[in-house]
Amino acid sequence: MKTKSSSTFLALVAVALHLVASSAEKRPNILFVFSDDHAPHAIGAYEGWLKSVNPTPNIDKLAAQGMLFENSFCTNSICGPSRAVIQTGKHSHKNGFMNNGNTFDWNQQTFPKLLQKVGYQTAIYGKSHLRGNPKGFDDWAVLPGQGLYYNPDMIFPDGKRRVEGYCTDVVTDFAVDWLKNKRKTNKPFMLMVQHKAPHRNWMPALRHLDLYANKDLPEPPTLFDKWEDNAPPARNQELEIDRHMDLNYDLFVDLTPGYNQPASQKRQDRSAWHNMKRMTEEQLKAWRAAYGPRDAAFHKSKLKGKDLVRWKFQRYAKNYLRCVKGVDESLGRLQKTLEELKLDDNTVVIYCSDQGFYIGDHGWYDKRWMYDESLKMPFVIKWPGVTKSGTRDKHLVQNLDYAETFLEMAGAPIPEDMQGKSLVPLLKGESPKDWRKGIYYHYYEYPSVHMVPRHYGIRTSRYKLMKFYQFDEWEFYDLKKDPDELKNLYGDATQATKIKRTKAQLEKLRKDYDDDSDVKVMPKEWQNRVRPSKG
Numbered sequence: 001m002k003t004k005s006s007s008t009f010l011a012l013v014a015v016a017l018h019l020v021a022s023s024a025e026k027r028p029n030i031l032f033v034f035s036d037d038h039a040p041h042a043i044g045a046y047e048g049w050l051k052s053v054n055p056t057p058n059i060d061k062l063a064a065q066g067m068l069f070e071n072s073f074c075t076n077s078i079c080g081p082s083r084a085v086i087q088t089g090k091h092s093h094k095n096g097f098m099n100n101g102n103t104f105d106w107n108q109q110t111f112p113k114l115l116q117k118v119g120y121q122t123a124i125y126g127k128s129h130l131r132g133n134p135k136g137f138d139d140w141a142v143l144p145g146q147g148l149y150y151n152p153d154m155i156f157p158d159g160k161r162r163v164e165g166y167c168t169d170v171v172t173d174f175a176v177d178w179l180k181n182k183r184k185t186n187k188p189f190m191l192m193v194q195h196k197a198p199h200r201n202w203m204p205a206l207r208h209l210d211l212y213a214n215k216d217l218p219e220p221p222t223l224f225d226k227w228e229d230n231a232p233p234a235r236n237q238e239l240e241i242d243r244h245m246d247l248n249y250d251l252f253v254d255l256t257p258g259y260n261q262p263a264s265q266k267r268q269d270r271s272a273w274h275n276m277k278r279m280t281e282e283q284l285k286a287w288r289a290a291y292g293p294r295d296a297a298f299h300k301s302k303l304k305g306k307d308l309v310r311w312k313f314q315r316y317a318k319n320y321l322r323c324v325k326g327v328d329e330s331l332g333r334l335q336k337t338l339e340e341l342k343l344d345d346n347t348v349v350i351y352c353s354d355q356g357f358y359i360g361d362h363g364w365y366d367k368r369w370m371y372d373e374s375l376k377m378p379f380v381i382k383w384p385g386v387t388k389s390g391t392r393d394k395h396l397v398q399n400l401d402y403a404e405t406f407l408e409m410a411g412a413p414i415p416e417d418m419q420g421k422s423l424v425p426l427l428k429g430e431s432p433k434d435w436r437k438g439i440y441y442h443y444y445e446y447p448s449v450h451m452v453p454r455h456y457g458i459r460t461s462r463y464k465l466m467k468f469y470q471f472d473e474w475e476f477y478d479l480k481k482d483p484d485e486l487k488n489l490y491g492d493a494t495q496a497t498k499i500k501r502t503k504a505q506l507e508k509l510r511k512d513y514d515d516d517s518d519v520k521v522m523p524k525e526w527q528n529r530v531r532p533s534k535g
């Protein structure tokens with residue numbers, strides 16, 4: 001028989017356990033929806049010359065429900081390095097993944113591992129781009145390398161197999177299935193849904209092939225930029241729509257009768273067929289029905305010069321935005337799943353992408369540069385009960401900050417050696433006085449695909465200073481007067497004071513982040529150790 005005091009004790013224990021349980025339940029779930037190469041200016045909620053096209057109603061809805069970061073930047077504008085920074089909360093030179101050809105050390109500290117330690121369950125589906133089997137995840141399925149748009153192979157804990165379907169839908173299917181059927185309902189979760197789209201080579205879902213078919217997209221104001229007032233690197237790259245974008249490989253124009261299928265294997269690997277051969281007969285039929293008549297009209301028109309550039313831009317930007325449309329629909333489906341499972345009130349939903357992209361801006365495609373179009377990352381986040389609906393934040397934030405943000409959301413300790421800043425105060429609407437005044441950038445992949453030289457630099461809210469250190473070339477831009485970065489002011493005597501001040505800020509950042517990787521790497525290694533990549 002229980003005494004009164006022991007039953008009171010038991011009742012108190014029960015209350016305490018309930019409090020622990022309910023506070024644990026209050027820790028938010030985190031749904032991280034991440035795409036590849038999706039520039040902010042291809043999102044309706046962001047500003048820019050594509051705003052009237054608006055392929056992203058679901059991302060816009062997320063922005064209306066939460067907070068949009070207007071000044072969100074990457075640290076190194078290519079696929080693998082951006083993902084490595086997110087995993088570790090450390091710059092490339094600290095996490096060891098500087099180039100797309102590198103292999104990520106999965107034994108190092110990552111934020112999903114730290115979330116697991118405090119009781120989160122974690123999963124990742126889609127593009128990892130870090131090589132090796134992911135660690136720190138309770139369940140996962142990743143694309144090998146870049147992954148393919150149609151019927152992709154995927155690597156599972158028990159091996160690799162082909163999955164039928166369109167990649168964006170396939171990845172979403174895995175995530176929805178995990179949320180509905182595989183997840184333990186007694187633990188908070190962190191789920192990463194990482195799309196290949198809209199990465200090169202831009203292949204839309206069959207249901208989107210006719211999107212924008214009967215209209216011209218607006219052109220970027222800098223489509224015919226000749227980089228006359230930039231430093232020499234901008235004139236010596238290989239990412240021009242005019243000279244470098246391939247009609248067949250990049251744009252799927254059928255150059256020979258035979259439906260894009262060259263005879264030799266070597267030529268196939270460098271052609272559209274490399275990606276098209278994954279399609280089923282039915283998929284190929286729908287693809288040819290959509291593009292066949294457009295290709296015939298193109299061949300008949302015999303376009304040249306600027307008209308040809310304009311045509312290539314239209315084909316490219318339309319395919320890019322069609323791929324974006326698929327990603328936007330994925331976000332919509334995931335949000336709907338959260339609602340169906342009644343998880344939407346306690347789940348942080350994030351939409352972002354690994355870097356920005358040139359959608360014909362400056363006449364280019366691809367990324368890599370510290371110029372704003374590829375430096376910027378979209379970052380839109382809803383945290384029910386914390387972020388105020390429809391707010392826009394102007395603080396300087398980076399992918400470097402995500403790990404610490406997620407750890408703070410989960411009530412996990414933040415390791416001393418992480419280099420970012422938790423965004424939680426900003427998400428609460430605070431404006432910390434000691435917030436960073438400049439972000440640091442360092443790109444390493446040269447010589448390599450697209451030939452963008454190594455450079456590091458700082459971007460403040462007003463100015464940008466960068467150094468192409470292999471060639472001792474500097475650039476300085478006043479982003480208020482020259483948002484398109486057309487006029488390098490580095491040699492301008494009237495700017496000397498500002499340049500000196502910004503240079504001191506840059507040196508301080510390099511010291512704070514402990515980055516001397518530019519001087520540690522010898523020129524011979526640049527030539528021999530950097531594997532060309534398709535990133």
Ligand code: CA
Binds near residue numbers: 036078079354
């Ligand atoms: Ca990317």
